[in-house]
Amino acid sequence: MDKMPPWADAVLVPVISLLLAAAISSIVILAIGENPIEALNYMIEGALLSSAGWGQVLYYATNYIFTGLAVAVASHARLFNIGGEGQAQLGGLGIAMLCLFIPFPHWTLAFVFAIVAAGLFGAAWAYIPAVLQAKRDSHIVITTIMFNYIAYALLNYMLVNVLRPEGAMEPASGNFPDNIHLPTFQEMFSYGDTILFRSAPANVSFFLAVIACIGIWVLVWRTRLGYELRAFGQSESAAKYAGINPARITIIAMLISGALAGMMALNTTMGYSERLVLNASEGAGFIGIAVALMGRNHPVGIFFAALLFGFLVQGGTELSFWTSIPTELIVVIQALVILFTGALDNMVRMPLVKLFALGKGDR
Amino acid sequence: MTFMKKLYGAAATLALTAGAAMADPALIYDLGGKFDKSFNEAAYGGAERFVSETGGSYKDFEITSEAQREQALRRFAESGFNPIVTTGFSWASVFEAVAPDYPDTKFVTIDGFVDPAKHPNVLSILFAEHEGSYLVGMMAAQASKTGTVSFVGGMDIPLIRKFACGYAQGAKAVNPDVTVISNMTGTTPAAWNDPVKGSELTKAQKAQGSDVVFAAAGGTGLGVLQTAADEGILSVGVDSNQNYLQPGSVLTSMLKRVDVAVFDSMSAGSDLETGVKALGLAQEGVGYAMDDNNAALVSEDMVAVIEAAKAKIIAGELSVHDYTSDDTCPVLDF
Numbered sequence: 001m002d003k004m005p006p007w008a009d010a011v012l013v014p015v016i017s018l019l020l021a022a023a024i025s026s027i028v029i030l031a032i033g034e035n036p037i038e039a040l041n042y043m044i045e046g047a048l049l050s051s052a053g054w055g056q057v058l059y060y061a062t063n064y065i066f067t068g069l070a071v072a073v074a075s076h077a078r079l080f081n082i083g084g085e086g087q088a089q090l091g092g093l094g095i096a097m098l099c100l101f102i103p104f105p106h107w108t109l110a111f112v113f114a115i116v117a118a119g120l121f122g123a124a125w126a127y128i129p130a131v132l133q134a135k136r137d138s139h140i141v142i143t144t145i146m147f148n149y150i151a152y153a154l155l156n157y158m159l160v161n162v163l164r165p166e167g168a169m170e171p172a173s174g175n176f177p178d179n180i181h182l183p184t185f186q187e188m189f190s191y192g193d194t195i196l197f198r199s200a201p202a203n204v205s206f207f208l209a210v211i212a213c214i215g216i217w218v219l220v221w222r223t224r225l226g227y228e229l230r231a232f233g234q235s236e237s238a239a240k241y242a243g244i245n246p247a248r249i250t251i252i253a254m255l256i257s258g259a260l261a262g263m264m265a266l267n268t269t270m271g272y273s274e275r276l277v278l279n280a281s282e283g284a285g286f287i288g289i290a291v292a293l294m295g296r297n298h299p300v301g302i303f304f305a306a307l308l309f310g311f312l313v314q315g316g317t318e319l320s321f322w323t324s325i326p327t328e329l330i331v332v333i334q335a336l337v338i339l340f341t342g343a344l345d346n347m348v349r350m351p352l353v354k355l356f357a358l359g360k361g362d363r
Numbered sequence: 364m365t366f367m368k369k370l371y372g373a374a375a376t377l378a379l380t381a382g383a384a385m386a387d388p389a390l391i392y393d394l395g396g397k398f399d400k401s402f403n404e405a406a407y408g409g410a411e412r413f414v415s416e417t418g419g420s421y422k423d424f425e426i427t428s429e430a431q432r433e434q435a436l437r438r439f440a441e442s443g444f445n446p447i448v449t450t451g452f453s454w455a456s457v458f459e460a461v462a463p464d465y466p467d468t469k470f471v472t473i474d475g476f477v478d479p480a481k482h483p484n485v486l487s488i489l490f491a492e493h494e495g496s497y498l499v500g501m502m503a504a505q506a507s508k509t510g511t512v513s514f515v516g517g518m519d520i521p522l523i524r525k526f527a528c529g530y531a532q533g534a535k536a537v538n539p540d541v542t543v544i545s546n547m548t549g550t551t552p553a554a555w556n557d558p559v560k561g562s563e564l565t566k567a568q569k570a571q572g573s574d575v576v577f578a579a580a581g582g583t584g585l586g587v588l589q590t591a592a593d594e595g596i597l598s599v600g601v602d603s604n605q606n607y608l609q610p611g612s613v614l615t616s617m618l619k620r621v622d623v624a625v626f627d628s629m630s631a632g633s634d635l636e637t638g639v640k641a642l643g644l645a646q647e648g649v650g651y652a653m654d655d656n657n658a659a660l661v662s663e664d665m666v667a668v669i670e671a672a673k674a675k676i677i678a679g680e681l682s683v684h685d686y687t688s689d690d691t692c693p694v695l696d697f
Contacts, residue, residue, distance in 0.1 A: 056434065149551075156550035160520060166690065170453045170475075171520050199437055199464075201430055272430060275456065279552060282428040317431055320424060321438055327396075327425045 004349075004356045010301065014294060016348050017340040018308075024340075025333045034325050046318025047311050055185050055200020056317075061303075061310035062202070062267040063281075065209040067288025068306055069216050070260035072297040076220055077253035078233040083129060083144030084261040084285025086151030087122040091262025092269040093158060094121030096276035099176040100163070110180035114270050115208070115263060122262015123255040125151060130254030134247035140254070148285070159278055173276040182271045203271035212260065213299035219256075229253055261285060293342035305341075312337060388413070388629040389444035390423040391435050393451025395555050397425050401581045401602045402621060406450045406473065408603070409625030417630060432457045440465040445633045446486075448625055449473065452522060458485050469635045471628045473621055474522070479638045486637040488624045492522070492617075493529030494676055495649030496577070497683045498669050499599050499617045500533025502651065503575040504541045505665045506597055506614055511542040513573035515564050515587050517580035518554040519547035519697075521687045526579040526601070526617070528692035529683055535694050537668065544568050545695055548583045558586025565590040565598075575599065575614060588613060597660065604652040614660050616652040623648070645677045 004012075026036035047053045067084045074081035081087075094117035104110035129143035156171065163173035182204050185197035220226040232239040232249045240246060268280045287309055294308070295301030316330030340348070390410050392403040410421050422444060424435050436457060439447050446469035455475040462470050462482045470477075470485045477485040503512040512534050516523040531543040546564045548554040561583035565576050576591050577599040578584030584601055585608070591598035592612035600606060600616030607613075624642065628635055642648020651669070653661065675681035686692050 056430075059430065152551045156519065164521075168521075170455065172453070172456070175456065199433070201433070268430070277429055277453075280429065282430065313428075317427075317434065321435070327427055331427075 004353055008352060008356065009349075010296070012352060013345065013348050014305075014341055016352075017345065018337065020348070021333075021336040021340040024336050028329065028332060028336075029325065032325070032329065034323060039319055039323060039325060042319050042322055043311075043315025046321070047314040051185075051189075051196040052198045052200050053314060053318075055197035055202040056314040057307065057310040058185070058202040058206050059200065059267065059272065059310070060284075060313045061306040062206045062209045063264050063284040064287055064291045064306035064309050065213060065303060066260050066264035066267070067284045068291030068295060068302040069212055069288075069299065070257045070264075071288045071292035072295070072299075072302060073216060073220070073229075073260065074253055074257040075292065075297055076226075076233050077229045077249060078236075079133070079250060079253055079257070080141050081126065081144055081254065081257045081261075082141055082286075082289065083126060083147045083151075083258070084264075084288045085281050085283070086144070086148040086285070087125045087258045087261035088264040088268075088281040088285050089151045089155050089279075090125040091118035091122040092265035092276050092280045093155060094118050094262065095265050095269050096163060096173050096176075099180060099270065100173060103177070104180050107180045107182055111182060111204070111266075111270070114266055118262040118265050119259035120262075122265075123259040125262070126254045126258025127251070130251045130258075133254075134250040152279075155276075155278065159276065163276060171278050176270070176274045180270075181274065182266075184271075201272040203267065205267040205271045208263070208266065210303070212263070213303050216260075217299045225252065261288070290338040290342050293338075293345075308337075309334070386633055387419065387444055388421045388632065389439040389447045390421055390625065390629075391432075391439070391447065391449045392423065392425045393449070393453065394426060394552055395451075395581060397423070399555070399581050400585060400605075402619075403450055405603045405619070405621035406448070406625045409622030410448075410629060412622065412626050413629040416626075419629070421629060429453075433461055436461045436470070437464075440468045445469055446471050446628055446631070446635045448628050449475070450621065450625075451475070455487075458482060469633060469637060471624075471635070473624050476639070484637055486628065486635060487639045488628075489639070489641050490619050490621075490648050491641065491643030491683075491685075492619060492649060493525050493532075493683045493685045494644045495617045495619065495651065496526045496529030496579075497533035497536070497676070498644075498651050498673060499577060499615055500530035500535075501537045501669050501672060502533075502615055502661065502665055503530070503577060503597075503599060504534035504537040505668065506660065507538075507541070507573075507575050509572045509574045510538065510540060511544065511572035512575040513544035513568035513571075513577070514546070515561055515568070515576060515578045515580055515583070516545065516547040517549075517583055518552060519550050521690065523547065523579055524692065524697055525686040526577075527697075528686040528695055530577050531692065531695040532683055533672075536672065542572070543695060544571055544573055545697070547697075548580055555581035555583060557583045558589070561586030562590040566594065569594050569596055577601070577617070579617070600652070604654065606652050606654050606656040610656040611659065613657060615657055618650045618652050620648050620650075643676075644673055 029036040029039050047057050070084050095114045098117045129140055132138040132143050133140040159171040165174045185202040189196045228244045228249055269276055291305040295305040312334050319325055320327050397403050397407050448471040450473045452474040454472045455477050458477045462485050473488045476487045514527045514530055527545045534541045534543055548560050565587045575597045578587035579601045588598045588609050592609035597614040599614050602619045605616045
């Protein structure tokens with residue numbers, strides 16, 4: 001089996017996939033009578049040429065890092081966790097109950113407890129499908145999808161009937177107390193009269209996401225548990241032979257995965273909206289799958305893939321602000337990126353592998 | 364040389380468009396999208412009427428996630444749009460965060476409520492949906508031959524229960540023995556756009572004896588109206604006049620004049636008066652639709668009964684219970 005050098009695998013394949021996606025997107029934009037170069041300009045200007053734009057990109061990226069890591073951890077154990085949406089929403093519920101009902105003296109303390117609450121709630125939501133998979137062989141793909149819908153219904157019930165302040169129309173909880181407001185990038189990085197990241201939603205949770213990347217790298221590649229995880233993912237029978245308990249490793253992988261997805265809510269619920277709203281996960285649970293695919297289940301890859309998707313979302317928003325390109329087309333562009341980087345990966349990889357093999361043969 | 368010319372040209376165009384944008388109004392739709400044949404589309408209709416009648420222009424934006432609410436408001440406010448109109452009930456808390464930062468910009472929230480004492484530059488426009496629903500409930504109960512009428516809601520939220528509760532009260536006012544069946548399409552925002560489920564619910568309600576179905580469900584309602592026509596029973600449309608969608612089968616439509624609210628706000632421009640505006644029957648903010656499409660379905664006697672009740676509500680002699688005032692409904696369980 002011919003192999004490419006690692007740099008080609010990690011950099012060349014995604015870059016070529018991206019260029020292909022961009023090319024097809026340009027054709028679509030041309031077809032509806034708009035200028036693709038101008039469109040790209042709007043996206044770059046709105047997302048990358050101002051600190052406020054970066055503040056938005058990093059906010060979305062934080063979500064995608066958490067959900068991407070969640071998908072990656074599960075898939076190292078060859079489990080496909082599609083339940084990130086539900087787990088993230090449950091994480092939000094945990095945070096909301098904590099922040100609304102326990103008076104904290106300072107945000108740092110609240111943040112620490114919120115990490116635990118979000119992780120616990122997310123993990124608990126992943127626990128049931130995990131047990132069903134481990135003990136009853138119910139397929140995790142089906143059960144985690146179903147649990148998304150149960151989570152939607154549960155959140156709806158909680159927000160309409162329990163957490164909603166009386167008389168309020170919107171199915172949302174009351175506002176969290178002011179004193180546990182998480183520092184935003186604007187508050188952290190503005191100095192003197194220079195205001196950076198103006199009113200951007202990026203907040204301190206971004207750093208937690210970076211720490212989570214490092215933590216997951218250590219866990220998967222530098223610990224005994226991570227080794228068991230990967231061994232189980234590579235070959236269940238070999239893992240069994242080596243004395244690894246499949247039920248145990250399935251459940252542990254899903255608990256970690258669920259906890260990571262749940263922690264996404266720190267960014268959206270505690271960091272940004274500062275109250276629990278319906279659908280706070282905003283589809284990040286699903287985008288996490290694409291992020292993990294594109295990032296090759298490696299924390300570094302996931303970090304950059306998350307940035308890319310953050311850029312696409314923020315750039316897409318800018319695009320629909322200032323051009324008449326309909327919102328639906330932005331979804332099309334994102335879908336093309338997912339298609340090329342995720343699903344059609346081999347289409348780019350195979351010719352490249354051959355090309356590199358050819359290069360070697362010549363020498 | 365040519366490049367520099369182009370550059371100057373671009374700069375000049377930019378300056379021009381920036382100037383033109385100065386006093387233009389902006390409209391931001393809620394999740395669910397501009398063309399939902401119902402609530403957001405009514406707002407779009409009002410904005411388009413503003414363009415055709417005044418020759419003005421406006422900018423609009425469809426949000427696709429919660430995080431875009433604040434972003435869109437700030438982006439438009441910073442670019443000088445005034446007033447900025449939003450549709451949907453989810454904007455109140457966003458306004459509380461954004462409005463103080465742009466004191467010279469007027470904001471309008473349709474269906475949301477923002478305290479005018481704290482935020483003097485916000486206009487909250489609220490509709491008395493329960494009053495309009497009451498009237499169409501009366502019409503439904505009069506038109507029903509089986510003594511059973513029904514309601515299909517979109518997403519199960521207080522606002523939709525408000526519609527259902529008003530409808531049930533109206534039906535019971537005409538016929539105390541009437542049975543009112545109420546179903547919600549779902550618990551997620553997808554419930555606003557699920558015509559297939561709407562169709563199933565309509566069939567199920569017909570099986571339980573209902574022969575008039577009121578849909579307050581956004582795009583889901585299209586399936587309800589279609590199925591009611593196929594099954595030979597009557598339906599009631601919502602928000603916009605939907606009588607034309609299935610002529611001869613849509614009994615009437617509960618009108619919620621979002622278009623008028625948007626048109627008035629945009630026409631007022633930066634001189635818009637802020638505060639709280641409640642649009643009920645008296646202000647013609649809600650009502651029921653009569654046109655050629657449903658003339659044959661509604662007798663003069665029915666209209667007379669409804670008009671009498673309408674006059675009483677306007678005069679304050681009759682009050683319709685508002686579900687959202689205390690989260691209960693005296694005549695319907697959820």
